[in-house]
Amino acid sequence: xxxxxxxxxxxxxxxxxxxxxxxxxxxxxxxxxxxxxxxxxxxxxxxxxxxxxxxxxxxxxxxxxxxxxxxxxxxxxxxxxxxxxxxxxxxxxxxxxxxxxxxxxxxxxxxxxxxxxxxxxxxxxxxxxxxxxxxxxxxxxxxxxxxxxxxxxxxxxxxxxxxxxxxxxxxxxxxxxxxxxxxxxxxxxxxxxxxxxxxxxxx
Ligand SMILES: O=C(O)CCC(=O)C(=O)O
Ligand SMILES: [Fe+2]
Numbered sequence: 001x002x003x004x005x006x007x008x009x010x011x012x013x014x015x016x017x018x019x020x021x022x023x024x025x026x027x028x029x030x031x032x033x034x035x036x037x038x039x040x041x042x043x044x045x046x047x048x049x050x051x052x053x054x055x056x057x058x059x060x061x062x063x064x065x066x067x068x069x070x071x072x073x074x075x076x077x078x079x080x081x082x083x084x085x086x087x088x089x090x091x092x093x094x095x096x097x098x099x100x101x102x103x104x105x106x107x108x109x110x111x112x113x114x115x116x117x118x119x120x121x122x123x124x125x126x127x128x129x130x131x132x133x134x135x136x137x138x139x140x141x142x143x144x145x146x147x148x149x150x151x152x153x154x155x156x157x158x159x160x161x162x163x164x165x166x167x168x169x170x171x172x173x174x175x176x177x178x179x180x181x182x183x184x185x186x187x188x189x190x191x192x193x194x195x196x197x198x199x200x201x202x203x
Pocket of ligand 1: 109117122135149150183184185194196
């Protein structure tokens with residue numbers, strides 16, 4: 001984990017993003033996926049909203065995933081163990097990148113077949129406190145034909161954008177600066193499950 005934390009902090013410092021394959025082992029991933037699938041079957045998932053406070057609304061033309069927020073006071077043992085690992089990332093990013101990260105918030109997300117999330121930034125006027133986005137994919141298998149990639153846009157110095165597509169491979173962790181990297185989820189041809197969270201500079 002030490003080496004991994006080194007790599008995460010140096011790549012965030014240099015590139016504003018990092019991709020870590022097999023961040024969790026397949027036993028842990030499968031257990032989380034099972035736990036989440038059970039919640040899903042109980043119908044606890046909600047259509048994801050866009051915006052915050054009074055502005056909050058379900059806009060399925062922007063995003064059509066379903067989310068379930070994790071309750072920090074009521075974490076399952078698996079969720080707690082994931083939070084602990086994220087907290088190690090939080091600490092190393094504070095030590096090496098001086099990001100002043102104080103807390104984490106996160107939700108499970110399910111993208112049914114055909115769903116997507118249009119291009120956006122995770123940090124904007126209504127949610128200024130999200131500094132680092134952390135996504136863990138839980139899918140059993142994924143290939144190019146399943147589509148549903150995370151498409152990231154990297155602004156270049158000459159004003160153009162470099163585009164990178166990242167497949168939601170199970171166990172893969174994607175970390176990036178929430179205010180710097182616009183991204184979208186391309187329409188998926190297979191159900192797509194993840195945990196998306198944000199390290200914030202408030203408690
Ligand atoms: O699941 C992904 O790949 C990205 C999700 C996302 O952009 C978000 O929830 O803000
Ligand atoms: Fe996002």
